[in-house]
Amino acid sequence: xxxxxxxxxxxxxxxxxxxxGQVLGxxxxxxxxxxxxxxxxKGCKKLIVYVEMDRCATDAVQAVTGCSLGKRTLKFLxxxxxxxxxxxxxxxxxxxxxxKDAARARAPGYxxxxxxxxEAQKQAYRIMPEEExxxxxPVSIRIPQREMPxxxxxxxxxxxxxxxxxxHREMRVGGRTLCIPCAGGRFLQDSSxxxxxxxxxxxxxxxxxxxxxxxxxxxxELSNRGxxxxxxxxxxxxxxxxxxxxxxxxxxxxRAGACSVALATPTDFATFRDSESSMTLEQIVAGxxxxxxxxxxxxxxxxxxxxxxxxxxxxxxxxxxxxxxLAWVTPTARHAEIPTFEPNHIKGLADFIEREVLTRL
Numbered sequence: 001x002x003x004x005x006x007x008x009x010x011x012x013x014x015x016x017x018x019x020x021g022q023v024l025g026x027x028x029x030x031x032x033x034x035x036x037x038x039x040x041x042k043g044c045k046k047l048i049v050y051v052e053m054d055r056c057a058t059d060a061v062q063a064v065t066g067c068s069l070g071k072r073t074l075k076f077l078x079x080x081x082x083x084x085x086x087x088x089x090x091x092x093x094x095x096x097x098x099x100k101d102a103a104r105a106r107a108p109g110y111x112x113x114x115x116x117x118x119e120a121q122k123q124a125y126r127i128m129p130e131e132e133x134x135x136x137x138p139v140s141i142r143i144p145q146r147e148m149p150x151x152x153x154x155x156x157x158x159x160x161x162x163x164x165x166x167x168h169r170e171m172r173v174g175g176r177t178l179c180i181p182c183a184g185g186r187f188l189q190d191s192s193x194x195x196x197x198x199x200x201x202x203x204x205x206x207x208x209x210x211x212x213x214x215x216x217x218x219x220x221e222l223s224n225r226g227x228x229x230x231x232x233x234x235x236x237x238x239x240x241x242x243x244x245x246x247x248x249x250x251x252x253x254x255r256a257g258a259c260s261v262a263l264a265t266p267t268d269f270a271t272f273r274d275s276e277s278s279m280t281l282e283q284i285v286a287g288x289x290x291x292x293x294x295x296x297x298x299x300x301x302x303x304x305x306x307x308x309x310x311x312x313x314x315x316x317x318x319x320x321x322x323x324x325x326l327a328w329v330t331p332t333a334r335h336a337e338i339p340t341f342e343p344n345h346i347k348g349l350a351d352f353i354e355r356e357v358l359t360r361l
Contacts, residue, residue, distance in 0.1 A: 001030055001033065001040060004126065007064050008023065011026055011064065014059055015063070019056050019122065020118060023122055023126055025059065025064075026060045027134075028057065028060075028097045029064035029086075032084060032086035032097045035136060041064065046090040047065060047073065047087070048086075049061060049073065049074050049084060049085070051077065052077045052081040052085075053079070057084075058076075061084055062074060065086075081098065083096060087143065093138075096136075096137045098134065098137070100134060106132060107128075110124035111124045153166065158182055159176045159178060160176070160178055160179070198288075198293055198294050200293075202299055202300060202302060202305065203296065203309065204319060205308050205309035206318055209311040211297050212297060213343070215297055218295060221347065222353070227292040228290060228292045229292070229293055231294065232284055232285065232294060232297065232299075233297045254272055281296065305324055305356075307327045309329045310330035311331070312331050312332040325338060326339070326356055326357075329341050339352060
């Protein structure tokens with residue numbers, strides 16, 4: 001094995017800067033290779049290394065050993081631990097070398113003149129005895145043939161995204177062959193299909209002032225402009241509300257004791273479920289599926305954009321003008337500090353909603 005200075009010079013050139021992690025990684029690699037009987041790992045085809053962290057020390061281990069992901073001789077275990085396992089595939093000898101946490105605290109004692117704790121670690125890790133830096137543990141590890149360098153297995157295809165999968169990384173879910181992302185481990189999102197949070201507009205007011213009628217008129221107007229419109233109706237009664245038809249199969253399921261029932265047809269999907277506690281408006285809106293705007297009848301105390309419907313009989317509005325109250329809809333002319341629309345002026349109101357609520361879509 002080459003000298004510590006030579007190995008540090010090479011690993012620092014690959015990593016881009018000299019740091020304590022480089023020193024630690026180089027020494028871990030020299031100890032591990034020695035313990036499994038490999039004097040010069042560069043060019044050696046019998047060494048496989050498992051690293052448990054994606055930190056500076058990993059680059060040093062790669063620089064010293066010559067192992068890499070592309071050669072399938074460097075394996076990454078995302079454990080977040082400063083530890084490396086070295087395997088000699090010819091002799092089956094294997095050791096796990098892990099850094100001792102106490103070494104960091106002892107570093108200043110080995111470098112009392114260092115200008116900073118980081119500098120102390122860089123200096124100390126060069127000279128600290130191995131037994132103070134590492135735990136070296138013989139381990140037994142069986143590497144499957146499909147994980148060995150040079151293995152060529154059958155290529156299969158994901159039934160969801162259609163992309164090819166190598167090295168038996170496919171999963172069987174519900175009788176389908178899926179890649180790991182499509183089976184639930186996705187960390188990327190297709191930006192062309194990304195769903196936006198819908199805009200929520202409260203239509204508020206006293207009873208019998210025309211809230212439902214206004215929503216009925218706004219839905220087709222906004223839909224004709226290309227927006228996907230959802231609605232929510234707030235019911236004030238604490239009594240159970242019967243929305244399923246008595247005698248139907250789903251009604252019978254719920255009557256038998258099911259807490260949740262779904263009804264699916266080729267064109268519609270409906271769910272009926274018990275609510276153990278009051279659902280938040282966010283939870284309700286999230287259950288509506290893909291929408292651009294949700295018109296909510298009620299929930300006037302929510303701190304959200306709202307339009308209040310007034311009758312000519314109401315002397316005081318339900319909601320006082322504030323930054324959330326955008327407009328009034330009323331048949332009576334009012335001298336107001338916020339915009340006012342007549343109930344039949346739907347196009348003008350939709351223009352206002354588009355400008356004030358939907359422009360950020």
